Every structure is written in C-alpha cells, then in structure tokens.
Amino acid sequence: MAKLILDNNMAAPDDVYELLTELHRGLEPEQSADVNARLILLLANHIGDSEVVAEATRIAREHLPPAPELKREI
C-alpha cells in the first residue's frame, strides 16, 4: 500500500510552488475556490489510492479542531 510522501518529492519545488500561486493570478476569491477544487480533483484522481488521499486530508486539517459528531438521535 502506497504511503503519502512527506519528504520532498519535487525535483523543482520552486517551480511547482510558482505554478500553484500563478494559477490564481487575477482571480476573484470565488474563482480561486473553483480552480482549487478542480485542481484537487485532478490530483486526487492522479494519486488514485484512497489511503494516500485520506492521509493527506488528515494532515491538511490536523491543526483544526475535529469535526463535530454527525450522528444524532431522531
């Protein structure tokens, strides 16, 4: 099972970072959010492995309080 790579995996990290920031040049916040959503979907599909994506989603929000419990009695 593949693991999320957390050491540098980019041959040209500055190039990649520039691509990500340049992507949003001149966009309104709403457009940026749309573009980010598309980008995440494209990259998630490229990764494919849901365990790798799961690990990335966990780290992406580990600094925030956990999601509230969904289940409730009805």
Add this chain to the structure above:
Amino acid sequence: MIKTYEFPEYPYIRSADQDAGTAVRRPVVIGGAGPIGMAMAIDLALHKVPVVVLDDNNTVSFGSRAVCYAKRLIEIMDRLGVGERMMQKGVTWNVGKVFFEESEVYSFNMLPEEHHRRPGFINLQQYYIEQYLVDRIQTLDEVDLRWKNKITALSQAEDCVRLTVETPDGPYELEAEYLVACDGANSDIRAMCGLTSSGQVFQDRFLIADVIMDPKCFPPERWFWFNPPFHDGQSTLLHRQPDNVWRIDFDLGWDADPEEEKKPENIIPRVKAFLGEDVEFELEWASVYTFCCRRMDDFRQGRVLFAGDSAHQVSPFGARGANSGVQDTDNLAWKLALVLDGKAPVSLLDSYTEERLYAADENIKNSTRSTDFITPKNEASHQFRDAVLNLSRNYGFARSLVNSGRLSVPSTYVDSSLNTPDTEAFAGRMMPGAPSTDGPVLRNGQEDYLLSSLGNEFRTLLFVDPQNLPTDADLAQLQALAQAELPVYSYLVSPQPLDIALPQGVELLVDSLGVVAERFDGQPGTCYLMRPDQHVCGRMRRFDADRVIAIQRKAIGH
C-alpha cells in the same frame, strides 16, 4: 384522486380468532401489508409456515411512492411468483442522462452484462406491486391477510408475543411465536417495543410531481439535472413510469413550506418552467417529503424482528428503500422457517441482524453520499460538486465522481458468520456470502435461467463435463444429501447433455454457453452450496459430502 389507477378496496373479514374467547397462538404474525410485509408473508408460505398479516388500512399504497425496482428485487419477486407480472407492467430503462446548468454533460447506459433473465431496473408505481402481492397471497392457503386490523399493544413473554388488535368490531387478543414488524419508517411496533432508529436527518425537502404526458415527449430514460435554469438552480429528476406517468422530483430546499408546495397552483408553474409552456400534461399525484438515513442497533428484540423501513431508512437517491426491504425478508424468511421447524438453533435469527445490518450500513453510506452530492451541505462541498460536473464534460475521470444516486445492488455478506471461508483459490465474484449471479440454462430440455432454478432450499451446484462425470459413489452421496433431515438437493451443471441416470434430488442443468461455469469459476469438479435465499454458503474444488454437510451446518447457525 389519481386518474390512471383505481384503488382496490379489500374487505374487512371477521376472523374466527376474534370469537375464540382466548388468545389464539399463531406461528408468525406480520405487522404491515406493504411490499415488505407481503413479501415476508409469501416467502414464509413457500416454506409452509402459516402466517397472519395485520394491516390497519384496506387498500394499497396511495400514490406512486417507491417506483424504481432493481434486478435483485425482481429476482426475489420471481421466486415469490410476482416477478413476471411486474415485468409485464413495468417500464424497463437503461439510459441515464446528466445535465448541468444549461446542457447535458454526459449520458450512460446501465445495460447489464448479457445472459441475465432480468434487467438492471424497472419503474413501476408502488400500488401495482402491492396489488400483485395481494393477488398472489389470495392463492396461498398459508397466508391470512386481515385488513383493518391494527396492533395497539404488545408484550413479550417467554414463548410468545402477546398482541392486542383493534378492528371495526372491537379489539381482540392474539399471540405470535414471532412477530415481524414491517410497519414502515414510523413503526408503531418499534415504539411499542421501546426501541428507536437513529441516524442523520437531512435538512432538505423534495417535491414529487407525477404528471401524465404524451409518451412522445420524453423517452424512457432517467434524466437528472444539477443547477438547471428552470428551477432556481436546484436539482431535478425525471423518470418514466407505466401508464404514461412521469415522476418529476424537485429539490425545494429546507425553507419550503410543504403545505403550500403541495398545492396544484404552486406545482403547475414549476412543471411548466421545466417542460416548457407548450407541453401538455395533467398532474397525477404530488407529495413533499423530507428524509433521513437511520437504523436500529439490532433488528431483533427477542421474538420481534424488524424488516424494511422500520429497521432502517435511507434517502430516496439510489432506490434503496423497498429494494433493501425485500432483501431483508429474503434473508429472514428461510431462517425463521428453519427455527420454527426446530431444524436450526434460535441463534440463526441473530445472523439476520448481522447480515442485514451490514447491508443497511452499505445502503446508508451510499445514499448519504448521493444526498451530499445532490444537495451539498457547505460552500466547499458545493465547489467540489460543481467542479466535478464541469470537469465531467471533458474528462472521463470526473464522470465516475458524479453521484445522482448509486442504484441499489445487493450486498455480498463478506464476513458473515454463516459463510465457510474458501480454502482453495477461486476467481470471480461468487465468493461465500455473494448473491448468486444468473445465466441461461436448459433444464429438462427447456430454456430457463439459473436463478429461476434456485431458491427456497439448500442446493449444490456441481460442475461436471463428459470427461469428468460424477462417480457412482458421488451420486450415492448426492442422493443421501437430498434425503437428509434438512435436505440438500443438487444440480449437475454440464456444458452438454449427459447420458447418465440421476438419482432423486439430483437434476441436470445444461450450461451450453458456458456462462454459468465462467461466472462461478466452475472448473469440472467444483462444488458450491447455495442457501435458500440464493446466496453462496461455501465452495470446494472437489465434491466432498462431508464438507457440504459442514458448510450447511455453519450456514444454519451451528
């Protein structure tokens, strides 16, 4: 009232039990004569269990309600004797189209693989299936269906459930060795047992508008719109039913007033905005609904068993309500029959919860995911949803993410305690716990299907060919299995007719296309044991009667 269907009115008939003076004890009482309760009753009758069905009403479902019936439900209904009638009346559909904003983003064809008796789905109003089930029940001496009989109190004793039943003639007492609660999402029986069903409520309302139109207007396809221009950007579903009726489902949002939205003067403009001013239609039936995904923690409390919406409830996306409810009764009927007959331990009933809770969780998960895609719950989910739809116009991967309902397929009970795990290697999907696939066969020289040949009893499928015929010793053992106290009948599955004499309880299925052997990875010598509900119990590469008996013992809860 609706125009395309006349509701039957079934008579209240006073039962002898009401004049017995003391409470009469029945083996099984079923609360609720909807599709689930009636399927349960017919299934038990096929196992020769006498059953009383109590329903507080005296007709079928008012309104079309559950309209989408999946392949597995039709196969179960074939076993119960109403599948063919459903097929005759139902609309078969395979094409689905997805629209986003102004335009179609893609279409898909659900055409299942070849060589199955039944299609992926048919659409049929719920009242038809109920009517067919009532008609079928009337041919069965074992079922006593009592209209206008309402259970108003119950208590559980050591050896029975005591019921108080209200009728137009006043109340009477009745006892049941087992009570099956098929009384719907707001189950009174569940409440009388002090039990709850818990889960997630969705803050959303949907409007169903059934309209009658000229069939030239739309093909028999499932069309789903996300953010359509004609409906304030909220999702809309169009689906064809028999009698030139179309189901239109409008997402209304949480703030909609259900009473106002139900009024024809508010519905008609919505439909017109959708169909166009010049399409003629008549409004047939309308309903505003909310939904939730929830289930009980256990589908059995002593001698009371819960099936269908009383046990678990899903959102309508994916057609998993009625479809999964009938799979509950498919699972429960043979187990209850064996327990009542003293041929299986009472603990077999716990496997009903085990297997159907697993299925309920699968259904709830799928239906929750569809609901979250159709009605995103926050801004980020909305952005992902719209991004998926936009990307799906041009990029294939995104189409796999579009979720307008993952339509009902039966669960494979992967980890069921009734399964005997494989000890040899097998390919394909027919693993222990899986519902049987189908395939064309010749049986007694007649064209038939595997699924029409299976069910109601334990049966082996022993794959043979002319070079690998069963030995005389094998045939003697197969005959002994068929004569056991809990019989195991057998099919020899052969690619061509065989010129050998078969003992009683052993029949030949000719699999001339080789489809059955391929789907079961049925190399010659391979033997499967199938349950009465057509699920696989276990399998082996070389027939061994002792292993068959051991697999069967495990499958009945030993």
